[in-house]
Amino acid sequence: MPIYEYACMNCEKVVSRYVRNVSKDEPACPECGGADIHRVMSSFAMHLSLVTKLDQLDPKYDKMIDAASPDLAFENLVKKYRLDEPIPKRDKV
């Protein structure tokens, strides 16, 4: 029995499903029940699956990811682009 990956357009998750008969079986998303799901190519599915997995990681890993790539850490981006500071008024010259 083949397993296909589907991307749900409703909840933006990728789900794997056993499909007995592709032409007959119109699966709904097991996550949200949405019918707007599309069979995806494996590379696309793998990519989306990775994104989904990252998405489903425990939030505590966010810190680890931040620590692993400090340049991309949210706090550093805030500092870099001075998002935490008010827009500076022009000084009198």
Ligand SMILES: [Zn+2]
């Ligand atoms: Zn869904």
